[in-house]
Amino acid sequence: MDQIDEFASMFRRAERRPFVHETVPLVRVAIVTDGDADAANSIRERLVTFVPRLSSVEDWQLITGDQFHTVQELTDRLTSDTPDLVVTFRHLHEESLIPQHSLGVYVDVMTQVLAPPVLLLPGTGRQPGDFASEACDAIMVVTDHIAGDSRLINYGVALSAGTGDMWLCHVEDDAVFNRYMQAIEKIPEIDTEQARVLLGRQLLKDAGDFIESAIAELQTRQTGVAYHASVVRGHRLQQYLQLVESHDVHLVVVNTKDEDQLAMHGMAYALSIELNDRPLLLL
Amino acid sequence: MSGWLLLAADTTTTHGTVDAWITALFAFLLVAMIAALAFEEKLHAKKSIIVGCFAGVCLILETIISAWTGERLVPFGEVTLPNGHSISLPVYIPAIDWGVITIILGASLFVEVTSRSGVFAWLAIKVTKLSGGDPWRLLIAYGLLTVIFSAVLNNVTAMIIIGSLTTVSLGKLKRNDLLLGFLVVEGLLTNVGGLLTLISSVPNIIVGKTAGISFVKFFLIAAPYVLIATAATLFLGKWRFKIRGLVSEQDREEAAELVAGFDETENIPSERFFWFSVGTLVAFIACLAGQQQLPWDLDKLGMGFVALFFAGVVLLAYRHEVDKFYAAMDWDLLAFFAGLFVVINVMEHAQVLAVIGRAIQSVLALPESSASSILLASSAVASSVTDNIPLAAMLAKILAGMDLASDSPFWWCVIFGANLGGNITPIGSASTVVAMTIIHRQKLSLSFPGFVMTAAPFAVAQILLAILYVLIVF
Numbered sequence: 116m117d118q119i120d121e122f123a124s125m126f127r128r129a130e131r132r133p134f135v136h137e138t139v140p141l142v143r144v145a146i147v148t149d150g151d152a153d154a155a156n157s158i159r160e161r162l163v164t165f166v167p168r169l170s171s172v173e174d175w176q177l178i179t180g181d182q183f184h185t186v187q188e189l190t191d192r193l194t195s196d197t198p199d200l201v202v203t204f205r206h207l208h209e210e211s212l213i214p215q216h217s218l219g220v221y222v223d224v225m226t227q228v229l230a231p232p233v234l235l236l237p238g239t240g241r242q243p244g245d246f247a248s249e250a251c252d253a254i255m256v257v258t259d260h261i262a263g264d265s266r267l268i269n270y271g272v273a274l275s276a277g278t279g280d281m282w283l284c285h286v287e288d289d290a291v292f293n294r295y296m297q298a299i300e301k302i303p304e305i306d307t308e309q310a311r312v313l314l315g316r317q318l319l320k321d322a323g324d325f326i327e328s329a330i331a332e333l334q335t336r337q338t339g340v341a342y343h344a345s346v347v348r349g350h351r352l353q354q355y356l357q358l359v360e361s362h363d364v365h366l367v368v369v370n371t372k373d374e375d376q377l378a379m380h381g382m383a384y385a386l387s388i389e390l391n392d393r394p395l396l397l398l
Numbered sequence: 399m400s401g402w403l404l405l406a407a408d409t410t411t412t413h414g415t416v417d418a419w420i421t422a423l424f425a426f427l428l429v430a431m432i433a434a435l436a437f438e439e440k441l442h443a444k445k446s447i448i449v450g451c452f453a454g455v456c457l458i459l460e461t462i463i464s465a466w467t468g469e470r471l472v473p474f475g476e477v478t479l480p481n482g483h484s485i486s487l488p489v490y491i492p493a494i495d496w497g498v499i500t501i502i503l504g505a506s507l508f509v510e511v512t513s514r515s516g517v518f519a520w521l522a523i524k525v526t527k528l529s530g531g532d533p534w535r536l537l538i539a540y541g542l543l544t545v546i547f548s549a550v551l552n553n554v555t556a557m558i559i560i561g562s563l564t565t566v567s568l569g570k571l572k573r574n575d576l577l578l579g580f581l582v583v584e585g586l587l588t589n590v591g592g593l594l595t596l597i598s599s600v601p602n603i604i605v606g607k608t609a610g611i612s613f614v615k616f617f618l619i620a621a622p623y624v625l626i627a628t629a630a631t632l633f634l635g636k637w638r639f640k641i642r643g644l645v646s647e648q649d650r651e652e653a654a655e656l657v658a659g660f661d662e663t664e665n666i667p668s669e670r671f672f673w674f675s676v677g678t679l680v681a682f683i684a685c686l687a688g689q690q691q692l693p694w695d696l697d698k699l700g701m702g703f704v705a706l707f708f709a710g711v712v713l714l715a716y717r718h719e720v721d722k723f724y725a726a727m728d729w730d731l732l733a734f735f736a737g738l739f740v741v742i743n744v745m746e747h748a749q750v751l752a753v754i755g756r757a758i759q760s761v762l763a764l765p766e767s768s769a770s771s772i773l774l775a776s777s778a779v780a781s782s783v784t785d786n787i788p789l790a791a792m793l794a795k796i797l798a799g800m801d802l803a804s805d806s807p808f809w810w811c812v813i814f815g816a817n818l819g820g821n822i823t824p825i826g827s828a829s830t831v832v833a834m835t836i837i838h839r840q841k842l843s844l845s846f847p848g849f850v851m852t853a854a855p856f857a858v859a860q861i862l863l864a865i866l867y868v869l870i871v872f
Binding site: 128133 | 555565567659660665835
């Protein structure tokens with residue numbers, strides 16, 4: 116009866132979830148800041164420089180510090196305004212001048228409760244950082260489960276300046292892999308070396324296949340961006356940080372929502388804490 | 399057949415006279431073995447062990463009885479070869495039909511190696527994509543593929559391949575509500591497909607070889623029936639399990655997009671080996687079909703040699719790791735056959751087959767249409783509760799003793815009955831056992847009586863069609 120499982124595995128392996136390109140609507144954008152209207156307008160201007168496509172936004176909603184006082188108040192406002200994108204900072208309504216080891220309660224809740232993505236800019240609500248000396252032409256799309264998730268890549272494409280490079284990255288966690296391998300090493304019925312090779316290969320293959328299909332599809336659309344794949348196994352946080360540094364990435368796109376989690380996803384949270392000197396798009 | 403009938407008189411055949419109590423004793427052992435095979439799962443013992451035990455006990459008993467009573471039950475002595483030389487062999491070796499064993503060994507090995515080329519998975523996925531994900535078209539596609547795979551490979555492998563693909567593809571199409579219907583129909587079609595060629599199922603090999611039916615003749619007689627029975631099963635399945643085609647254009651587009659996601663080339667390790675496998679598969683079938691027309695006396699090597707030869711050819715591609723393929727062989731099945739042939743040989747010498755043969759002869763003495771119908775139906779019922787292989791082997795031996803012509807309808811009654819009987823119960827054939835295993839793994843509810851109730855209309859229709867077909871053709 117093992118053959119049933121063998122053939123089922125073969126057919127599951129043959130399943131592909133191809134990348135589906137969709138144009139992301141960016142008509143309404145909300146900027147949430149601790150500052151006043153002038154500060155919000157300044158952010159808007161720099162934002163348009165950073166993401167040229169935002170120049171065509173029809174409806175800018177500038178939510179200044181005096182317009183909200185509680186998380187509930189802010190989320191209610193954003194839910195009723197239904198923006199396509201929320202732009203904000205860490206530590207809203209907090210005293211922090213430099214980012215601490217958290218994002219602040221406002222951003223934490225926004226990423227989990229609101230449907231639209233959150234573009235997190237460098238700095239804090241009290242002291243915004245610098246981010247728009249030039250147009251965004253180096254983007255990295257990062258996720259633990261990139262296979263089948265076209266949305267992340269579509270947002271990356273939507274926010275690109277139409278030039279430069281985009282890295283589609285996937286890092287399989289070495290620690291998890293080694294933990295499972297240690298268990299497999301103690302099971303006599305499983306060939307350890309074979310398991311190590313096949314499991315390692317298959318883990319990277321799903322993400323690799325999806326990224327390949329995405330690149331193939333995007334290349335046909337002539338977006339003006341050069342796409343690169345990076346699918347490896349290693350220490351996830353270190354690998355991602357290294358990739359960001361080595362490619363001088365301007366914008367990192369990362370998934371924050373899991374169906375079975377109420378808090379922001381682990382790797383997304385770690386990255387958003389570590390990468391506080393550049394914009395992050397949290398989906 | 400009752401024990402009283404056996405005890406009533408001595409039996410006399412070409413093998414000489416045997417005391418009735420001896421025949422009755424071995425008849426009891428035969429019934430016990432068939433019952434043990436029927437309760438294989440309950441006994442937690444593999445077929446080869448069950449039959450091997452009975453073969454050993456039968457041989458020992460027959461030898462002891464021969465020694466005590468002076469009856470020459472066991473043909474001890476040297477075996478005379480065609481060239482006139484004599485050779486000393488253990489008494490159970492000539493009892494085994496090595497022609498059948500070599501066909502099964504060679505064909506299984508050949509299929510095991512060629513399936514590694516990805517050719518069957520490629521075909522299965524290609525057909526899935528061609529169906530566009532429409533449930534009714536998918537049922538037709540999988541039904542036809544089940545029949546073809548059962549014919550070319552074997553029933554069990556066909557069920558495993560198509561059953562596995564069905565679970566994956568219906569899951570992808572989010573139509574798990576149709577899974578039970580698909581799996582039942584596919585399980586039932588394995589036994590229909592198993593009728594298509596001489597090597598499609600073991601009863602075909604045993605009966606066909608005993609009757610002297612050629613590969614081509616077998617195919618020409620069986621193919622029209624397989625076509626009709628397949629169509630009937632598919633339409634019955636469509637009605638019984640409410641499997642409908644997609645109506646709206648949007649549904650069709652969505653389904654087509656989902657199945658288009660399958661990559662048929664994923665499981666092809668080497669394009670070269672893929673085409674090599676396709677070529678050898680075609681050549682293998684061609685050689686089996688034309689085996690009796692092979693020149694320079696090559697036909698005398700037999701179908702078993704053809705199967706072993708092609709197994710050897712494809713093994714060359716994996717010459718450094720042939721042990722993997724040897725290990726993957728179904729040795730339980732092969733040992734089961736060897737043991738079974740020994741048991742049948744013992745039964746022949748103990749005149750058990752002669753007694754059963756006389757009972758069958760009384761049925762065959764009826765008008766031919768009645769005789770055919772009764773033989774086919776009773777073969778089907780018998781093979782529904784126990785393994786169809788011992789039944790086929792026993793009936794083939796008995797019919798061979800009646801000097802029937804190779805075009806006698808009775809051979810076909812046994813072939814149709816032994817194959818189709820497997821559809822009456824979930825234990826009637828190995829492929830329906832596989833279907834039930836997949837059904838239970840998918841957490842679908844179908845009990846033994848549930849299967850019988852579900853499969854009954856299909857099995858009855860197939861058996862009635864077979865009776866009609868035999869009456870019309872012969």
